[in-house]
Amino acid sequence: MITLLDCIHRIPSVIERILSGQEEAFRDFDCYLSGKAEQLREIVLIGSGTSNTVSVTARPFMEKAAGLIVRAVYPNEAASPDAVLGRDALYVFVSQTGTSKVVRQVMDRLMELGYWTAALTESGETPIAKASACHVLMNLGPEEYLMRTIGYTGSVLDLMLLAMHVGRARGYLSEKAFHEYLHEAARVPAYHKDVTKRAEEWVRAHEEKFWGSRCVIFTGAGALSGVAQEASVKFWEVPYIAAFGYELEEGLHGPNYGYGSEHLVIVLCDGRHEKEKALALTRYTKETFGSGYIAGPVTVSGDDLLVELPGNDFDCLALSGAVQTMAYFLAEDKGIDTTLPHDHTVMDSYFKTHW
Secondary structure, X not given: OOOHHHHHHHHHHHHHHHHHOHHHHOHHHHHHHOOOXXXXXXXXXXXXXXXXXXXXXXXXXXXXXXXXXXXXXXXXXXXXXXXXXXXXXXXXXXXXXXXXXXXXXXXXXXXXXXXXXXXXXXXXOOHHHHHOOOEEEOOOOOOOOOOOOHHHHHHHHHHHHHHHHHHHHHOOOOHHHHHHHXXXXXXXXXXXXXXXXXXXXXXXXXXHXXXXXXXXXXXXXXXXXXXXXXXXHHHHHOOOOOEEEEEOOHXXXXXXXXXXXXXXXXXXXXXXXXXXXXXXXHHHHHHHHOOEEEEEOOOOOOOOEEOOOOOOOOHHHHHHHXXXXXXXXXXXXXXXXXXXXXXXXXHHOOOOOEO
């Protein structure tokens, strides 16, 4: 029986497959960009759920690599008749299953208006892939669980690569810089394996703190704000723990007033972006309430989760393995059988988000 943990442990090999196959996966996309790239002014990422947290995570690097404004937008926002949608944008529709109803509706509408669109799905046979003007294969391979771990990390990398292809097509990113980024991304698998191992040991030693808290609050800067939001999703859907995710600065403007000993705050830090602020928040929650930890290559005290990261723009891919691993082992400790199929019969009688 393949477990959710097996999927997490498969991520390094998925990253390697995505990188080795990226030129082929983006061949049609490169052709589609021909004659359009220089006219682009922004990239708009449209997706729901994990596809949205994927977009939030990838966005900072995408702006850096493409040299364009990048926005992550919920499908319903784009579907609004009041939405302002520019003609000089590339609209990228992110849906691993390729069956999201609202994503498809927005894509169809923009295609009818003649806007530039591309779809990113797990297969060329998905409904969204078949209907799209341009399709990019995620190249994730099979994923046995709806609680996406492979899908999250792999899709973040896919969007990062998409931005690199846009930047190269625009002449913004040199061929040398393009391949330097590929080299940096190729360092992630080795770090990811160590991060998940350390996260398993750490969460087993601190699981009582999770069960004794009313909720878990994840926070991080830059790409790690997206990892924090995805962590909150995973904690709700795997161990059924109430969780929230905030961008680091945003989490200091309101939520910080409500922090107490019953709230567990986990600060995600890559040791480069907003390091001092991340350490200060950890000290505040740890010393004032006894309920704060930092996860990354820097720590406040010996009970924090110390992990090594590549030290580059792809750190988020490695650190995401930590929160996924935490969610899995907390579910196991709670006796939740994550291998059981999900019965959505009752929910589907009220609403259906996918075909």
